[in-house]
Amino acid sequence: MPRRSATRHGSGRHRPSRPARRPVRPTRPAPGGEPAVAPALRTAAAYCWRLLAVGIVVYAVFSVLGRFHELTVAVFLGLVGTAMLRPVADLLARTLPRPLAVALTLIGSIIVVFGILALVGETVAREWDTLQRELGAGIGRIQRWLEQSPLGLDPEALTDIQSRIGRFLSEHRSTLASRALSGAGRLVEVLTTLALGLFCAVFFLHSGDRQWAWFCAQLPLTVRDRVAVAGRAAWRTFTGYTHGIVLVAATNAVLVGVALYLIGVPLALPLALLEFFAAFIPLIGSPIALAVAAVVALAAKGPVIAAVVIALIVVIGQIEGHVLHPIVMSWAVRLHPVVVALTVVGGAIAAGVIGAIVAVPLVSVLWAVRQALRRTNTPEHSDAPSPDHPSG
Numbered sequence: 001m002p003r004r005s006a007t008r009h010g011s012g013r014h015r016p017s018r019p020a021r022r023p024v025r026p027t028r029p030a031p032g033g034e035p036a037v038a039p040a041l042r043t044a045a046a047y048c049w050r051l052l053a054v055g056i057v058v059y060a061v062f063s064v065l066g067r068f069h070e071l072t073v074a075v076f077l078g079l080v081g082t083a084m085l086r087p088v089a090d091l092l093a094r095t096l097p098r099p100l101a102v103a104l105t106l107i108g109s110i111i112v113v114f115g116i117l118a119l120v121g122e123t124v125a126r127e128w129d130t131l132q133r134e135l136g137a138g139i140g141r142i143q144r145w146l147e148q149s150p151l152g153l154d155p156e157a158l159t160d161i162q163s164r165i166g167r168f169l170s171e172h173r174s175t176l177a178s179r180a181l182s183g184a185g186r187l188v189e190v191l192t193t194l195a196l197g198l199f200c201a202v203f204f205l206h207s208g209d210r211q212w213a214w215f216c217a218q219l220p221l222t223v224r225d226r227v228a229v230a231g232r233a234a235w236r237t238f239t240g241y242t243h244g245i246v247l248v249a250a251t252n253a254v255l256v257g258v259a260l261y262l263i264g265v266p267l268a269l270p271l272a273l274l275e276f277f278a279a280f281i282p283l284i285g286s287p288i289a290l291a292v293a294a295v296v297a298l299a300a301k302g303p304v305i306a307a308v309v310i311a312l313i314v315v316i317g318q319i320e321g322h323v324l325h326p327i328v329m330s331w332a333v334r335l336h337p338v339v340v341a342l343t344v345v346g347g348a349i350a351a352g353v354i355g356a357i358v359a360v361p362l363v364s365v366l367w368a369v370r371q372a373l374r375r376t377n378t379p380e381h382s383d384a385p386s387p388d389h390p391s392g
Contacts, residue, residue, distance in 0.1 A: 059350070073354060074193050078200025082208060083242040085109055089205050102205045116273070123269045226373060233372035234365045241361045249279035252286055252320060256293065259312050263305055265297045281356045282340050286320060287313055335364060
C-alpha cells in the first residue's frame with residue numbers, strides 16, 4: 001500500500017493554525033528619560049488650560065464691565081435702541097433727510113414709552129383704594145386660613161409677628177429713611193444712564209455705519225477684513241436677538257395681561273408690564289414676575305385664584321420654552337437651553353441683574369463671531385476678497 005505522506009508536524013492529524021500575535025511595541029521614552037504622556041491625557045490637558053484661559057478672560061471682562069457699569073449699561077441701551085429703531089429710521093430716511101428721520105423716530109419712541117408709563121400710573125391710581133380694601137381683606141383671609149387646619153397656627157403668634165414688624169419699622173425709621181435717600185441717589189444714576197444711552201442711540205442711528213467703517217480703516221490691513229466680518233456677524237446676531245427677545249416679552253405680557261384681567265386679578269396692566277421687563281432675563285425672569293402676580297392674587301382674591309395664576313405660570317412657561325424661544329430665537333441664536341441657563345446664572349453671579357440680562361446676548365455674539373471667522377478660514381473663503389475691502 002502506498003505510504004501516506006507525513007504532515008508538516010510529523011503526524012496524520014491536522015492542527016489548526018493559531019493567529020499570529022501582533023508584536024508589542026515598546027513605549028518610547030520622552031526626551032530626558034521621562035515616560036511618554038498618554039494622548040488622551042495630553043488632549044485633556046490642552047482643553048483644560050484653554051478653558052481656564054477663557055474663564056479668566058470672561059471673568060476679567062465682567063469685572064471691567066462691573067467696574068464701569070454705568071457706561072456699559074448706557075452703551076448697551078444705546079445698541080438696543082439702535083437695533084429696535086434702525087428699521088424705522090431707515091424707512092423714514094427714504095423720504096426725509098437722515099437727521100430729521102432719526103429725530104422723528106426717537107421722539108415717537110419716547111412718546112410711546114411715556115404714554116405706556118402714564119397709562120400704568122393712571123391704572124394704579126384708579127385702583128389704589130379698591131386694592132387697599134382687597135389687600136386688607138385678603139390678609140385677613142390668609143390669617144384665618146393659616147389658623148385653620150391643616151396648619152393650625154396660633155393666632156397669638158401671628159399677632160406677635162405683626163407687632164414685631166411694626167416695632168421694627170418704628171425702631172429702624174432712620175435707617176429706612178437713609179436707604180430711601182440712597183435710593184433717590186440711585187434714581188439719579190439711573191436717569192443719567194438712560195440719558196447717556198439715548199445720547200449714544202442718536203449717534204448710532206445717525207452715523208453708526210460710518211463710525212464702524214472709520215474704526216475698521218484705522219486697523220492694520222492684515223486684520224481689517226477679519227474685524228469687518230466679525231463686526232457684521234456680531235451686529236446681525238445682536239439685532240436678531242434683540243428683536244426676538246422683545247417679541248417674546250411682548251407676547252408674554254399680552255398673554256399675562258389678558259389672563260389676569262379675565263380672572264379678575266387687580267393691577268393686571270402693571271403686572272403685565274412687569275412681565276414684559278422680566279422676560280428680558282431668560283428662563284427665570286418670567287416665573288419671578290408671575291410669582292409676584294400669584295402673591296397679589298392670593299392677597300386680593302384668595303387661594304383659588306392664586307392657584308389659577310400658578311397654573312398660568314406653568315402654561316405660559318411651556319409656551320415660552322417650547323414655542324416662542326425655539327421659533328423666534330432660532331433667527332439669530334442657536335444656543336442649547338443648558339448653555340443659556342448657565343450663562344444667565346454666571347452673569348447674575350458676576351454682575352447681578354445687569355449681568356443676567358447682558359450675558360446671553362454677549363455669549364451669542366461671541367459664538368456668532370467665532371462661527372463667522374471659522375468660515376472665513378476655510379479654503380473656499382480664504383482667497384475671496386472682502387466686500388468692505390477696497391480691492392473687493
